[in-house]
Structure formats: C-alpha cells, structure tokens
Amino acid sequence: MEENNQPLDSGLSAAGPLERLQVTPNIKNYWREISNWGLFFAILGFTSLGLMVLSTFAGERRGDLAGSVISLLISGAVVFIPYWFLFQFARQLKQGLDTASTETVDAGFSYLRRFYQFIGVLAIIYIGLFIVLLVSFISLQGRI
Amino acid sequence: MEYSGADLPDTANIPGDIHTTPSMRQNWYAISRWSLFFAIMGFVLIGLMLLGVSQISKMLPMMAYALGENPILDAMTAMGAVFVGIIVLILAVQILINFWQFQFATQLKRSVTYTDQESFEQSWMNYRNLFRAVGIVTVLFLALVIGLIAFAYSLSR
Numbered sequence: 001m002e003e004n005n006q007p008l009d010s011g012l013s014a015a016g017p018l019e020r021l022q023v024t025p026n027i028k029n030y031w032r033e034i035s036n037w038g039l040f041f042a043i044l045g046f047t048s049l050g051l052m053v054l055s056t057f058a059g060e061r062r063g064d065l066a067g068s069v070i071s072l073l074i075s076g077a078v079v080f081i082p083y084w085f086l087f088q089f090a091r092q093l094k095q096g097l098d099t100a101s102t103e104t105v106d107a108g109f110s111y112l113r114r115f116y117q118f119i120g121v122l123a124i125i126y127i128g129l130f131i132v133l134l135v136s137f138i139s140l141q142g143r144i
Numbered sequence: 145m146e147y148s149g150a151d152l153p154d155t156a157n158i159p160g161d162i163h164t165t166p167s168m169r170q171n172w173y174a175i176s177r178w179s180l181f182f183a184i185m186g187f188v189l190i191g192l193m194l195l196g197v198s199q200i201s202k203m204l205p206m207m208a209y210a211l212g213e214n215p216i217l218d219a220m221t222a223m224g225a226v227f228v229g230i231i232v233l234i235l236a237v238q239i240l241i242n243f244w245q246f247q248f249a250t251q252l253k254r255s256v257t258y259t260d261q262e263s264f265e266q267s268w269m270n271y272r273n274l275f276r277a278v279g280i281v282t283v284l285f286l287a288l289v290i291g292l293i294a295f296a297y298s299l300s301r
Contacts, residue, residue, distance in 0.1 A: 021264045023162045023163065040282075041282070113171040120181060
C-alpha cells in the first residue's frame with residue numbers, strides 16, 4: 001500500500017535542502033556567460049582608458065600638461081574603479097565556477113555589489129548636479 | 145565495443161559543489177536594489193527621449209508651414225525621418241535592455257526575500273540576456289566605428 005502519511009512541511013526543515021537557494025547547472029551556465037561578457041566589457045573599458053591617456057599626452061603642449069594630468073587622474077580614477085570592480089567580479093566568478101569554490105564566487109558577487117554601489121552613487125551625484133544647474137539656470141532666466 | 149561515455153557521471157549536476165551563503169544573499173539584495181534604481185532611471189530617460197522625438201516630429205511640419213517650399217527643408221524633413229527612425233531603433237533596444245534589468249532586479253529581490261528558486265533562476269537568465277544584448281550592441285558599435293575609420297582612411301589615400 002502506498003504511504004501517503006507525509007507531513008506537509010517535509011523537506012522544509014531548517015537543515016533541509018529546500019531551505020537555501022540552489023545553484024543549478026542552468027544558473028552556472030548563466031553565470032559563466034555573464035562572466036565572459038563582464039571580462040569583455042572590463043577589457044574594453046581598460047582599453048578606452050588607455051586610449052584616453054594616450055590622447056591626453058599626444059595632444060597637449062608642455063604648458064598645459066600639468067592641468068591635463070590632474071584632470072586625467074580624476075576622470076581616470078572615476079572610469080578605472082568601476083571597470084576594476086567589474087573585472088574582479090568576472091574573473092572571480094569564472095575562477096569560482098572552474099574550481100567549484102563557493103568562497104571565490106562569494107568574493108565575485110561582493111565586487112558586483114561594489115560596482116553597482118559605485119556607479120549608483122556617481123549617478124546620484126550627477127543627477128544632483130544636473131538639478132542644481134537646472135534650478136540655477138531657471139532662476140537666472142527669471143531675473144533677466 | 146565502442147565506448148560512448150554515457151556512463152560517465154555528470155559533474156555539473158553534483159549537488160553542493162557551489163552553494164549559496166548568507167553573505168551572497170546580502171550582496172544579491174543590495175545588487176537588486178541598485179539594479180531597480182537603474183531600471184527606473186532608464187525608464188525615465190526613455191520617457192524623456194520619447195518626448196524629445198515627438199517634439200522633433202512636430203517641429204519639422206511647423207517649419208515647413210512657416211517657410212513654404214524650400215529644398216533644404218525638404219532634405220531636412222527626409223533626414224529627419226531617418227533620424228527619428230534611428231532614435232526609435234535605439235529606444236527599442238534600450239526598452240528591451242531596461243526590461244531585463246527591471247526583471248533581474250525584481251526577481252532577484254523576490255528570490256532572496258522568499259527563497260524562491262524559480263525566481264532565482266529567472267533572474268540570472270534575465271541578467272545573462274541583459275549582458276548579451278549590451279555586448280552585441282557594443283560589438284556592432286565597434287564594428288561601425290572601425291568601418292567608418294577604414295572608410296575615411298581609404299578616402300584620404
């Protein structure tokens with residue numbers, strides 16, 4: 001006779017496998033493709049940064065060089081940091097998948113969080129600056 | 145007898161090799177919130193762009209009415225249609241990318257909050273689609289730029 005006397009919450013105990021999210025082969029495939037594209041974007045970002053540095057040094061006269069270097073350092077840092085986070089995310093995720101290391105995958109996702117935090121804060125600063133400029137422009141128009 | 149390899153264990157299906165941790169869940173929760181912020185910002189940007197496109201399509205007939213028959217304006221109107229077409233194409237791609245971003249954010253948040261495996265899987269599929277779409281657009285853009293540079297170089301020689 002078939003046994004139907006199973007509790008409704010069977011398999012949902014604290015230590016049960018259903019308690020936590022499972023990393024299925026499908027998810028691993030998605031992560032692998034995401035890491036490949038992430039590496040591509042990061043390398044493209046580093047290349048564009050290199051081109052930016054080259055164009056600054058090639059196009060400037062000696063007198064303007066100091067100012068250019070300062071502006072390059074600021075803009076370069078703003079561009080470099082998110083690409084570095086993206087690169088680390090992609091690299092660690094790929095490495096974690098290859099070696100089946102939970103710690104490395106975990107470290108990879110912490111870099112993705114930092115990437116989002118950085119560009120998110122940057123976006124908020126830009127929006128704030130845009131609103132300030134818009135309000136000051138409108139108030140100037142009102143005075144004229 | 146030829147060996148087919150069918151009796152080899154499927155290493156990708158071994159459970160427990162990579163598992164989720166509380167730290168991962170915290171990271172995913174933060175990522176989902178920021179991702180939702182970017183998706184909403186993207187939709188606002190798309191709305192503003194649509195507003196701009198509608199203004200361009202209104203301005204050109206008004207100018208034609210004010211100036212009368214004008215070959216330059218006719219050419220501008222023809223170019224304007226191409227311009228609006230390109231913007232609509234860009235907008236369509238942007239809407240798709242934003243949709244995936246939004247889906248990724250909401251499904252990842254749901255999966256972390258309610259331990260929903262189906263949403264978890266769907267969220268990463270959406271994120272993969274997002275990366276793939278942005279990647280293909282980037283490759284196309286790079287090919288266009290390289291093609292234009294090569295064309296300009298061939299003209300200069």
